[in-house]
Amino acid sequence: MTGTGTPTKGVTLRLLDKADKEIVKLDRAIVGAVYKFQHEFRKNPDAGGFDLKQLKGHERLWSARVNREYRALLLRLDGDDWLLVSVKHRGHVHRNLDRLAYGINQVTGAIEYVDLQVVEEDVLRRSAPAASAPPSIRPDAPAARTEDAAPLFARFSARQLADLGVAEPLIPIVLKLTTDDELLGLAEYAPRHTGEVLLRLRDGIPYELVQEQVTAPVSVKSDEGPDGPPADDWQAAVDRSGAVVITDDASLRSIIEESDFGRWKVFLHPTQEKLVHRTYSGPTRVGGGPGTGKTIVALHRVKHLVDQLPPGHTKPVLLTTFNKNLAADLRTRLMSLGGPETLARVDITHVDQLATRVVSESDPGNSKRRIDDTQALREWRQLLVEAGDNRWDAEFLSDEWNQVILGQAVASRVDYFKVRRAGRGRSITRADRAEVWQLAERFTQRLDVKGLETHRQVAERAAQLEIARKHKIEERRRDEEERGGPGNIHAESGTGAWLRYRYRHIVVDEAQDLSPAHWKMLRAMAPQEPNDLFLVGDTHQRIYDNQVTLGSLGVHIRGRSSKLTLSYRTTREILKSAIHLLDGTEYDDLDGETDDLAGYRSVLHGPRPLLRRAESWEQELDLVADQVQAWHDVARESVAICVPTNDMADDVVARLAKRGIMSAKITGDGPRRDEGVHVGTMYRFKGLEYRRMIIAGVSEGKVPRSSVDAWAQSDRTRHQRELQRARSLLFVAATRARDALAITWNGEPSRFLRPLGAPSTCA
Numbered sequence: 001m002t003g004t005g006t007p008t009k010g011v012t013l014r015l016l017d018k019a020d021k022e023i024v025k026l027d028r029a030i031v032g033a034v035y036k037f038q039h040e041f042r043k044n045p046d047a048g049g050f051d052l053k054q055l056k057g058h059e060r061l062w063s064a065r066v067n068r069e070y071r072a073l074l075l076r077l078d079g080d081d082w083l084l085v086s087v088k089h090r091g092h093v094h095r096n097l098d099r100l101a102y103g104i105n106q107v108t109g110a111i112e113y114v115d116l117q118v119v120e121e122d123v124l125r126r127s128a129p130a131a132s133a134p135p136s137i138r139p140d141a142p143a144a145r146t147e148d149a150a151p152l153f154a155r156f157s158a159r160q161l162a163d164l165g166v167a168e169p170l171i172p173i174v175l176k177l178t179t180d181d182e183l184l185g186l187a188e189y190a191p192r193h194t195g196e197v198l199l200r201l202r203d204g205i206p207y208e209l210v211q212e213q214v215t216a217p218v219s220v221k222s223d224e225g226p227d228g229p230p231a232d233d234w235q236a237a238v239d240r241s242g243a244v245v246i247t248d249d250a251s252l253r254s255i256i257e258e259s260d261f262g263r264w265k266v267f268l269h270p271t272q273e274k275l276v277h278r279t280y281s282g283p284t285r286v287g288g289g290p291g292t293g294k295t296i297v298a299l300h301r302v303k304h305l306v307d308q309l310p311p312g313h314t315k316p317v318l319l320t321t322f323n324k325n326l327a328a329d330l331r332t333r334l335m336s337l338g339g340p341e342t343l344a345r346v347d348i349t350h351v352d353q354l355a356t357r358v359v360s361e362s363d364p365g366n367s368k369r370r371i372d373d374t375q376a377l378r379e380w381r382q383l384l385v386e387a388g389d390n391r392w393d394a395e396f397l398s399d400e401w402n403q404v405i406l407g408q409a410v411a412s413r414v415d416y417f418k419v420r421r422a423g424r425g426r427s428i429t430r431a432d433r434a435e436v437w438q439l440a441e442r443f444t445q446r447l448d449v450k451g452l453e454t455h456r457q458v459a460e461r462a463a464q465l466e467i468a469r470k471h472k473i474e475e476r477r478r479d480e481e482e483r484g485g486p487g488n489i490h491a492e493s494g495t496g497a498w499l500r501y502r503y504r505h506i507v508v509d510e511a512q513d514l515s516p517a518h519w520k521m522l523r524a525m526a527p528q529e530p531n532d533l534f535l536v537g538d539t540h541q542r543i544y545d546n547q548v549t550l551g552s553l554g555v556h557i558r559g560r561s562s563k564l565t566l567s568y569r570t571t572r573e574i575l576k577s578a579i580h581l582l583d584g585t586e587y588d589d590l591d592g593e594t595d596d597l598a599g600y601r602s603v604l605h606g607p608r609p610l611l612r613r614a615e616s617w618e619q620e621l622d623l624v625a626d627q628v629q630a631w632h633d634v635a636r637e638s639v640a641i642c643v644p645t646n647d648m649a650d651d652v653v654a655r656l657a658k659r660g661i662m663s664a665k666i667t668g669d670g671p672r673r674d675e676g677v678h679v680g681t682m683y684r685f686k687g688l689e690y691r692r693m694i695i696a697g698v699s700e701g702k703v704p705r706s707s708v709d710a711w712a713q714s715d716r717t718r719h720q721r722e723l724q725r726a727r728s729l730l731f732v733a734a735t736r737a738r739d740a741l742a743i744t745w746n747g748e749p750s751r752f753l754r755p756l757g758a759p760s761t762c763a
Contacts, residue, residue, distance in 0.1 A: 011041075011042055011044070011080045011082070012080065012081045013082050013084060014077075014083045014084065014238065014243045014246065015083075015084050015243060015252065015255065016111065016242065017241070017242025018191075018242075019085055020255050020267075022086060022087060023087050024256050026087065030069075030070055030087070033066050033067040034066055034087055034252075035252065037065075037067075037072060038084070038246055038252055041064065041072075041082075042246065049065065050064040050065050051065045052064045052065075055093075055097055055100075058100070060075050060077075060102070061102065062074050070090065071088055071090045072086070072087050073085050073087070073088060073093065073100070075102060075234070077234040077238055078234060078235050083111065083243060084246075085113040086115065088115075096115070096117040099115060099116040100116075101113070101114045101115075101169035102114070105193070106221075107163065107164070107165035107215060107219050107220070108165050108193055108218050108240060108270075109236070109237055110193070110237060110242070111234065111237045111241040111243070112191045114167060114169050114170055114189065114190070114191075115189075116169060116170075116173070119170070119173060119186065119190075122185060122189070123173065123185040123186045123189070124173065124176060124177075149178035151176060152177045152178060152179075152180075153175055153177065153198070156201070156207070158171045160207065161174060161175075164197045164210060164211060164215050165194070165215050165219070166194045166197055167191050167194045170186070170194060180202070183198060183202055184602075184603045184605075186198070187199060188603045192270055193214075193215075193218060195566075195603070196214055196269065196271060197210060197214055197215065199601065200214055203598070217270075217274045218274070242267050242268075254336070255267075268293075268297075268300060269293065272296065272297050272564070275562055276297055276300040276301050276304050277304055280530060281530050282528065282533075282556060282557075282560060283532060283534075283555050283556060283560065284533070284535070284557060284560040284561065285537070285550075285557045285560070285589075285590065285591075286535070286536045286561075286563070286564065287538055287562070287563045287564070287589065287595065288563050288564030288565060288600070289538060289565070289735070290541065290569065290570060290732070290736075291568055291569030291735065292564035292565065292600075294537070294564060295330075295509050295687075297536060298319070298507050298536045299319075299337050300337070301507055302319050302334060302342070303334070305317050305507070305531065306345045306346060309345060309504075312345075314345070315346055316345065317345060317346045317347070317503065317505045317506075317507070318347045318354075318502070318503045318505070318522075319346050319507050320350060320354060320509070321351070321508065321509040322350060322351060322352075322518075322544075323352075323686075324350050324353065324668075325669070326509065326510060326686065326687045327348055327349055327353070328670075329687060331348045334346065351514055351518045351521075352370075352455045352459065355455070355459040355461075355462035356370070358462040358521070359458050362461075368451050368453045369452055370452075370453060370454070371454055371455075372454070372455060373402070373456070376398060376454045376456075379443070379450075379452070380394035380397050380398050380443060381394040383442060383443055384439075387439075387442070391435075392435070392436070392439065395718075396426065397436065400424070400440075401443065402456050402515075403424065403516075403545075404421055406457065406460045406517065407517065408516075409460060409463070413437045416433055416436075416437045424717065426714065426715040456517060459515060460517040462521045463518075463520035463521040466520075466524035467520065467524045469524065470524040473499055476499060501525060501526055503525050504527070504529075504532075505526065506522055506525065506533050507533075507535075508522065508534070508535045508537070509537070510536075510687070511535040511537030511590065512539045513537075513544045514548070516548055516553055519548060519550060519553040520553055520554070523553060535555075535590075539587045539588055539589060539590060539595050540595070540597065540731060541731065541732050542725070543683060543686060543732060545721060545722075547721075548590055549591060549592045550591045557591055558591065561589070565599040565600050565601065567601065567604075568602075568604075569602075569604075569689060569735075570604070570737065571604040571607075571738070572601060572602040572603075572606075573605070573607060573608045573609065574606065574735070574740075574741045575601070577734065578735045579600070580755035580756055581730050581731050581734060581752050581756070582597075582728075583755045585723070585724050585727055606739050607740055609741040609742065609756070610740075610742040610743070611742075611744075611756060613745055613749065613758075613759070614744060616746050616747075617651070617746050619746065620744050620745070621651060621652065621655040622655070624696050625656055625659045627742050628656065628659075628677055628694070629661070631692050631740070634691050634692060636661070636662060636675065636676050637674070637675065637676065637678070638690055638691040639678070639690060639693070640678040640679070640692075640693050641678070641679045641680075641693075641694045641696060642696070642733045643680075643681060643697045644681065644697050644698075644702045644705070645681060645702070646681060648681075648696070649679050649680055650665070652679050652696065653679050656677060656679070661676070661677060662677070663677040664677070664679070665678075665679050666678055666681075666685070667684075668684075682729040683729070685732065685733055686732060688736055689736050690736055690737060690738065691737075691739045692739055692740040692741075693736050693740070693741050693742070694742045694743075695733050695741070695742070695743045696744045697745065697746075698730070698743055698744065698745045698750045698752075699746055699748060699749065699750060700747070701748075703726060703730055703750040703752065704723055708723060730750075730752055743758075747761065
């Protein structure tokens with residue numbers, strides 16, 4: 001490199017995974033200098049102002065000037081192909097040249113870079129936080145390191161760790177780790193594969209299983225021979241690495257500035273990458289706790305499926321979820337990920353909208369107004385009042401109608417006498433069934449007269465229409481096989497559409513909140529072929545009372561379920577508290593087995609959640625406003641306040657306005673304005689995330705609501721389901737917080753807060 005200033009043709013600048021996380025922590029002015037640097041470097045790396053030079057003692061590591069104080073560290077891969085691995089203060093670079101380690105991993109074949117000096121200082125010598133920090137913002141002190149503590153990985157040899165793909169320069173440090181804090185700190189700096197291997201081993205997963213599940217899928221030894229990939233084939237290695245080519249200024253800015261989604265557009269964890277690109281023999285489910293990247297995996301899966309399609313103008317891929325706000329968010333994210341070319345081949349809609357479309361095709365003159373479960377429950381109550389019937393309660397009848405009659409497509413009184421009511425809790429006699437069926441018929445007639453229908457009715461009708469369509473398709477296929485050729489290619493289904501499946505591939509986000517009718521409809525919309533249904537969800541986040549066993553609905557996921565366990569969004573302090581909210585409750589896996597959050601963890605640190613009690617709701621409103629004002633160092637839009645009811649949300653908005661704090665209430669259509677603190681009920685926060693979060697009104701009688709305990713004697717199964725749903729809502733709310741969480745209540749704290757140490761006033 002002569003520094004003559006002559007432009008170089010064909011310069012490629014790449015960004016290594018985790019370099020972006022280092023850059024985003026720098027001062028804003030330095031980040032701005034990095035943007036300018038990459039723009040100019042891509043045009044001409046030989047420009048004299050970069051002072052580009054090879055670092056002493058390193059064959060491939062070079063330094064380039066970002067500004068007067070900071071330097072970019074780059075690996076020269078081949079000719080004018082450069083990999084940006086770090087941005088450091090110039091003093092650090094030259095003091096620690098011998099501690100900058102890089103190479104090609106002999107198991108994964110990927111390029112790895114580690115600053116051993118930083119790892120040792122931040123992981124093994126981490127000091128406790130200053131005692132002067134106020135309790136509301138003081139991070140937990142890491143566990144004290146003692147010389148005689150047993151190393152976490154003492155039972156493994158350096159060779160064993162290397163064979164799993166642990167970055168070899170880090171192995172001496174790994175073998176010194178004695179606390180989980182140190183391990184999680186190391187995972188923050190280590191290459192992703194190394195972090196995943198170590199976390200799995202620490203969770204007690206057997207060595208052989210880690211080898212099979214984590215290392216084998218990304219190993220290149222079978223391709224490159226027993227000795228692994230060549231140590232000097234850097235061009236081949238970069239294609240296996242978590243690296244992205246910076247094609248323009250916007251590409252780097254999106255990674256740095258679009259929070260987690262910006263980087264996940266390009267940097268998938270090896271486990272996530274594997275799930276995205278695998279070929280599945282049938283339906284598959286990806287589970288995992290909040291912040292583990294399930295939605296990101298779903299979006300990348302959609303793009304992967306589209307990339308495999310032959311050219312065309314149809315939309316053979318469906319991306320769906322359970323409400324319109326989430327569907328709109330998925331559309332925005334997919335546009336950002338794949339651009340208009342990907343979006344043009346994907347139908348993005350929420351399941352009730354999809355069901356309405358199917359029914360409207362069959363019955364275009366239908367003018368009925370759709371109502372939700374809450375409105376339907378009011379109609380049940382009014383029906384019982386008008387009938388003078390005190391024996392049955394509206395909640396039971398509504399559930400029986402939704403879960404049993406609609407859920408199992410019961411069409412007659414005789415069928416209702418025969419149908420199984422598994423999971424309903426309260427048993428009823430044959431005479432009871434006769435009464436319930438009569439009330440259900442009256443309820444249906446009531447809706448008809450009023451010109452109403454529920455979303456669940458529409459979903460069930462859509463399911464039956466799609467099942468009938470599927471039967472016609474299969475019948476025609478059998479006829480063609482018998483005749484040895486195609487029949488009438490213009491044959492149409494009863495909906496007026498061409499007689500073919502609507503989709504080839506269906507991807508479902510937030511799968512835990514879909515009803516049985518939704519699943520029957522979706523199953524009938526795609527042929528039973530490889531890669532047909534791809535589901536992501538977490539039953540710990542179920543916020544609707546939809547009890548589903550997928551296998552009974554034709555969606556067979558046994559043997560094709562995976563779980564993500566590493567949270568990239570929420571600090572482990574918040575995560576630990578959120579998991580405690582679920583103490584003592586069992587969750588299903590959507591297929592008749594139990595699910596848990598074993599191994600679910602985060603590598604992010606932050607303050608412990610703040611718990612505060614008030615004497616009254618009025619006083620609690622002041623506590624909430626005080627906390628918002630204390631968080632003056634972040635944008636108002638990065639703060640949210642979650643409460644149990646709409647009336648309480650209105651109270652919060654009014655109190656904030658009185659304090660001069662702008663806020664925006666979240667409705668069914670999203671926030672009413674872009675500016676200000678977001679305020680809403682727990683149901684409104686599904687799928688959202690904020691830097692700081694306040695959950696207010698978490699008092700006994702509100703969370704769970706006092707009426708839930710009325711089921712304790714009459715229907716214990718229903719009682720447990722309602723308690724579980726209330727826990728899940730609180731769990732969802734708590735895990736919307738990225739950096740800090742405050743929980744407040746007045747009077748007696750919710751029973752769910754006891755594992756967090758909330759004191760009872762009744763004690």
